[in-house]
Amino acid sequence: MGSFKGHALPGTLFLLVGVWHVWSSLFRYVSNPKAFRVRVWNPVPGFDGKLKYFELYLVVVGAFIDLCIELLYSTHLKFFVNGVLNPNHMNDFEHSGMLLMFFIFGVVSLLSEKTRFLPLPEGALCLVAATAFCAEYLLFYFHSTTHKGLEGYYHLLLVLLIGLCVLSTVAGALLPTSFPVDLSNGIAITLQGLWFYQTAFTLYGPMIPDGCQLKNDQITCPSVGSQVRGELLANFQLFALVFGVLVAVAVSYSFLASKYGDSDVRSLHAAQDGLDSD
Template identity: 80%
Template structure:
């Protein structure tokens, strides 16, 4: 089934990485559109380069902590029952495997960037990130925990967002100079993080739709109409999140263009404004 914390923790990780990815992509493109290239991770400036790999450390440490919670705390160390994997904690094992994929991605990227042992081009790192999201997609699409009713609908929408992450990361490896693809990757990751939050507050928090309730670790609705209204609410919530993220992207682009745009970028807009007046 899941829990409030079980959705908020990964949601926070995806949200932080996604927002930073959007901001960095916009700044890099505005600063120099001609030399823009897709990046699967973005260095953090300042402090004499001491925070350069902060994003990768957040991914590795955050995913590792969440994996330990799923594997050790949630299972209470009861891994086996009668010689086989504990069937009551299969979802915890699956979540751990999913998080392990992101730990591997972060470690491989750090080795590629900081050492000479595994020099990989940025395109290869994009495909490794796509593989990590693909593992997450397969987990939620073929989960041992059967998601039904309203809970199933929220997880179905989550699967769609994860698929967007897979496609955008893979496309980044194929089209390494495309700003829209790099920006789409950040948007998809941000939306996934926000949807984790939305699921937590709706199914396990104070935003449960009227006519539905959480009882005995299951979401049940009093009638089909209540369940349908809950699904309509989920559609509206996703639309609101998409609209909010796109508005934030547009606002950040306008802000960055006015503050950090290079002279060539600004001259282009001045010429375009003159042509429009003529």
């Protein structure tokens, strides 16, 4: 069983990183398509370089705070019972393991970029990030907390989105010059963040489907009809989020191409328009 805050906090982190990744990918491509390279993280320009590593610091600090909440606050420091891990907080331990992986990714990336102790190529950093997403995927797929009914369906869709993050991140290491791969990774991370928010509002907030209720820390849909309606609503919500993100990406690309577009991008569009008119 989760909570609104427990989904909103990681959702915020994934959403911020995903939106920034999409915007940076589009900007780098329209600015110079020939020199485009996949990036697992994107520096923040301007401000005399003071915010260059802001994304990595956001990942490190955000993951660390969430890790402390899961491992220290949620467990009340009751790690062991009768010499074994506290079975009442196994989900907190699992969440902590996932967050630790993202924390490690952020630290490794900072060490690689800012020091000479761990110089790693971008492809290797992609694989480190993919490992963190794999840990998240395995966590939610083999969760000790049994997600049943409507709650289980929402978490199944979340697992699918995490799988897309894994695939697109690995593809970034294998295809280091592919703009579609880099953009797909940003879209997948954005959708994951949005789906965390959608889950929070639907299961633990004001958008709970008719016929279902949150009672005794459980989402229950007494009738088969209410369960089916809830799952169909989840399908529609995911479709709406995918559609909205794709529209936003198309609008952003059009804006950036018109304002910062390289001549090669304009020539490509002109050639495509010529083929379409023939």
